[in-house]
Structures are given as C-alpha cells and as structure tokens.
Amino acid sequence: MLALLHTSPVHVPVFDALRDTDAPGLPLRHLVRPELLAAARESGPDAVAEKVAGELGALVRAGAGAVLCTCSTLGTVAEAAGPALGVPVLRVDRPMAAEAVATGSRIAVLASVESTLAPTTELIADEARRAGRTARVRTVLVPDAWERFTAGDQEGSLAAVADAVRRVREAGGVDALVLAQASMAPAAERFADGGVPVLASPRSGLRAAARLAGQ
Structure with missing residues (x-):
C-alpha cells in the first residue's frame, strides 16, 4: 500500500486518477491534513515536523509500504522523518x-x-x-x-x-x-x-x- 499525506482534499481524486493510469491495482490510503500547511505557513515547516512525523508513523502502522507527501512546503520535514519509520518517504516534487x-x-x-x-x-x-x-x-x-x-x-x-x-x-x-x-x-x-x-x-x-x- 502507498499512503499519501495531503494538505488539500482536491488532491485525492487527482492521485486516484494517476494511479488508475500509471499504477493500476496499487492500493492507496489518503490522509488529508490542511491544518499542517496552515501552521507551517505561520511558523515554518520545522514547527510542524513532530506532527508530520506522527501522522506518517500512523500511516506506517496502518500498513503503508511507502509514503508520498504531496505538499511541497512539508516535503523536507516529511522526508526527514523517513529513516526512523523504516519505510521510504518521498516528497512529490x-x-x-x-x-x-x-x-x-x-x-x-x-x-x-x-x-x-x-x-x-x-x-x-x-x-x-x-x-x-x-x-x-x-x-x-x-x-x-x-x-x-x-x-x-x-x-x-x-x-x-x-x-x-x-x-x-x-x-x-x-x-x-x-x-x-x-x-x-x-x-x-x-x-x-x-x-x-x-x-x-x-x-x-x-x-x-x-x-x-x-x-
């Protein structure tokens, strides 16, 4: 399963459609957290690094074999959390x-x-x-x-x-x-x-x- 961390719900159907054409059969799990982007815009991405790591950890515990962060603002802190999670974490960009x-x-x-x-x-x-x-x-x-x-x-x-x-x-x-x-x-x-x-x-x-x- 591939898990995706979004900060807007509009991305869910976009990535579902891409999966259908480019990786048919791949199970996706979407997690939408717009409040993370709001907080990062106010205080900087590092301010939400712990929360991002917590959300990614929950996705891994739910069975994700890899995680894709679709928010460019959070990409750096998302990838930084990867080594401790034991699964690949990729920023979409x-x-x-x-x-x-x-x-x-x-x-x-x-x-x-x-x-x-x-x-x-x-x-x-x-x-x-x-x-x-x-x-x-x-x-x-x-x-x-x-x-x-x-x-x-x-x-x-x-x-x-x-x-x-x-x-x-x-x-x-x-x-x-x-x-x-x-x-x-x-x-x-x-x-x-x-x-x-x-x-x-x-x-x-x-x-x-x-x-x-x-x-």
Whole structure:
C-alpha cells in the first residue's frame, strides 16, 4: 500500500486518477491534513515536523509500504522523518526537481504560496548536487493564485499561474519552469508546445512512489 499525506482534499481524486493510469491495482490510503500547511505557513515547516512525523508513523502502522507527501512546503520535514519509520518517504516534487536539473542550469520556480519557495529552491540545489550539476534558481510568487484556489476558484487560480508562466517564458533566460505545488499542475498542460518545458510534480511523483511501494 502507498499512503499519501495531503494538505488539500482536491488532491485525492487527482492521485486516484494517476494511479488508475500509471499504477493500476496499487492500493492507496489518503490522509488529508490542511491544518499542517496552515501552521507551517505561520511558523515554518520545522514547527510542524513532530506532527508530520506522527501522522506518517500512523500511516506506517496502518500498513503503508511507502509514503508520498504531496505538499511541497512539508516535503523536507516529511522526508526527514523517513529513516526512523523504516519505510521510504518521498516528497512529490523530488522527481520533478531532478528532471529540471537534467534539463538545464537556469530554473524558474513558480509558487502560489510563499512558504513553498525556499523548500523547493533547496530541493533543486540538493538534486543538482546529487547530479554533479549547477543550478541557478529564480523564484516567482504568483499573486492571487492561492487565494483563488482556497476560495474554490480553481480555474481562476490556474489562469493566474498560466499568465505567470507566459511572462517568464517571454522574458527568456530559463531552461525549465517548475510549478512548485501539486495544485498548479493542470496549468502545465497548457504549455505542451515544444517551448521551454513547464514541469509539474503529481505524475512523476506518483510513479516514483509506486516503485518504492513495490508496484
């Protein structure tokens, strides 16, 4: 079984659909804890590290063979809890970061939540070190996207993200654009035009976690 820690319920059907196409038959267990992201935004991810570890431990005791954390803000503390749990713990954006580093050294990170920018930048730097490459990261906070998302206006949120992507692409000077949060992923589908790649995390993250779970 693969367990998934989410901070929004909208991710549950997204990852169920990805499982059906990319890892059919893999049992999933979803745990949604929006309060963890709220606390991390207020006090920083380290402030909720113990709570995150506790939630992951409960998932392991329930039979999880691997855990996927779909919240980029909590990804670092989730992975840090892994060694003590005895099962693989993967942050959903790590495979995406590895792909970005392989694409080129100039990477733009777009996020709708400011607390996501530092963890994602650090993740890309980590993947660059692993690959023996260099990475120069610029960050872009997309205004109003998170507010629209939490208000239920997903289309408005995605439109804001897409507009930000267009501006970065037009400005040039980047080899890859990274959408830092899983909630931003549908915007990437609007840029499958052969230009500067726009990378999202859910599909690559789910595939990697499925392999860890033995699927």
